[in-house]
Amino acid sequence: MKLSVIYDSRTGNTKQCAEWICEGMNRIEGIEAKAFSTKDVDADFVKASKGIVLGSPSYYALMTAEMRTWLLEEAPKLEFGGKLGGAFATVQFTHGGGDLVIQSLLTNLITIGMLCYSGGGACGDPCIHLGPVGVNHNKEKAYLEDFRDNFEVYGERFARKAAELFG
Ligand SMILES: Cc1cc2nc3c(=O)[nH]c(=O)nc-3n(C[C@H](O)[C@H](O)[C@H](O)COP(=O)(O)O)c2cc1C
Secondary structure, rough: EEEEEEEEEOOOOHHHHHHHHHHHHHOOOOOEEEEEOOOOOOHHHHHHHHEEEEEEEEEEEEHHHHHHHHHHOOOOHHOOOHHHHHEEEEEEOOOOOOOHHHHHHHHHHHOOOOOOOOOOOHHOOOOOOOOOEOOOOOOOOHHHHHHHHHHHHHHHHHEEEEEHHOO
């Protein structure tokens, strides 16, 4: 089963987190997960995917304009309806709006007609509520690498749920 992780990234943080999610997904038997920039999406692979996770940096506590434009103009061509959806974010500040970015991405996915999943509290520790958020080290005493496990575990949980629903 194919899964896609699609991100916008200017300085590489969100791309890195997308790749960590794919690493987690690919640990689950039968899963083939790939990450794509919104600027370079393999449309055939995404259309064949049973689950799609979107990621964006926080720009003033919202998704980037590029991601929003891509969601409005390109995503409708990619057959998202009825599939499993998820979202993640990267931020410079711990309270820099990561959950708001995720919430707005999930709102778009639900509007398109996806089933949205994060694992939530039901999966225990690490407790990932709306989706994983990676804080970078520009302003905080945190390193993106500190959040790697959360992204990988999120990828595993998302892939298990996709396999359960569509396998
Ligand atoms: C125009 C702009 C606005 C930003 N606004 C926020 C913000 O509101 N909150 C925050 O925590 N980080 C903010 N950032 C920082 C980025 O979200 C953060 O560095 C992110 O990890 C960058 O992702 P990327 O490396 O994938 O481009 C902003 C960065 C830019 C360029």
